[in-house]
Amino acid sequence: MSFQKIGVVGSGIMGSGVTEVAATTGASVLVCSRTTERADAVLVAIDQSLARQVEKGKRDVEEAAEVRRRITATTEVKDLAECDFVMETVVEDLSVKLELFATLGSVVAPTTVIATCTSTLPVIDLAMQVEHPERVCGVHFFNPVTVMALVEVVRPISASDDTIDAAIDFVRACGKEPIEVKDQAGFIVNALLFPYLNNAVRILEQGVATREGIDAAMKGGCGFPMGPFALLDLVGLDTSLAILDALYAEYADANFAPVPLLRRMVSAGQLGRKSGAGFYQYPR
């Protein structure tokens, strides 16, 4: 089964990337944002991303224009009514996602597959907001979406095989590698990655080394492409904090308890690249 009309809700870091890769499958894609400013901004971000790919020789001009022609934007969730697949990419906050799923359930057809991009939240809780919860699953892309090969396809206990198969087909059509995973907080990657990122903040707080020193150590000593603080800034400190809170809520393991410095930085609005400042500064 291949999707013809895809809706993407949310126009942040992930919404923009998911919209772009979804359009490469040949489907038309409608991205839904809360404001016209954000909807316009996401289209500009996609234009810039496609232009970069043309510059780097990854796509030719005509192909990039064809992808872009398939993308439109709206501020009305009801405009997603005709979609046969909807991807949710809004903020990592369970109450926001629960409300959105209830709305989506009342807007789209009962056969529409609905997926969440959540990093850690229980997909089953979202599934239970809609009639026919068997058509809900997780499709967890990684950041930056256009670059990262892996997608975790999350199977809540309610999902049908048809839903999981359709999600896997979609991921492959996006040119990505799907890995099926159980609906358990953090799935594979974040369950393993976030104790490491959290402990990096802990040793920074303890004064073991500078942030530059810790980043350089993990690149040079482990062969990682970027250090923990560059990665936290890329993910977003607010999203990282929400991920750690959800992991701690699920496992009550001290490694997941967010280090106070991270929470303080989020309170100060230091969210990483998206706000212009996090562990590093990002001139705008």
Ligand SMILES: NC(=O)c1ccc[n+]([C@@H]2O[C@H](COP(=O)([O-])OP(=O)(O)OC[C@H]3O[C@@H](n4cnc5c(N)ncnc54)[C@H](O)[C@@H]3O)[C@@H](O)[C@H]2O)c1
């Ligand atoms: N950032 C990452 O590296 C990453 C990677 C994989 C998955 N995710 C997941 O993707 C989702 C989105 O993350 P992001 O990094 O794009 O976040 P972001 O902060 O860049 O974007 C969040 C989006 O949610 C919208 N939003 C905020 N509050 C809302 C509300 N009350 N109602 C409706 N929409 C609201 C914002 O307008 C924005 O469009 C989260 O579930 C996150 O866990 C993030």
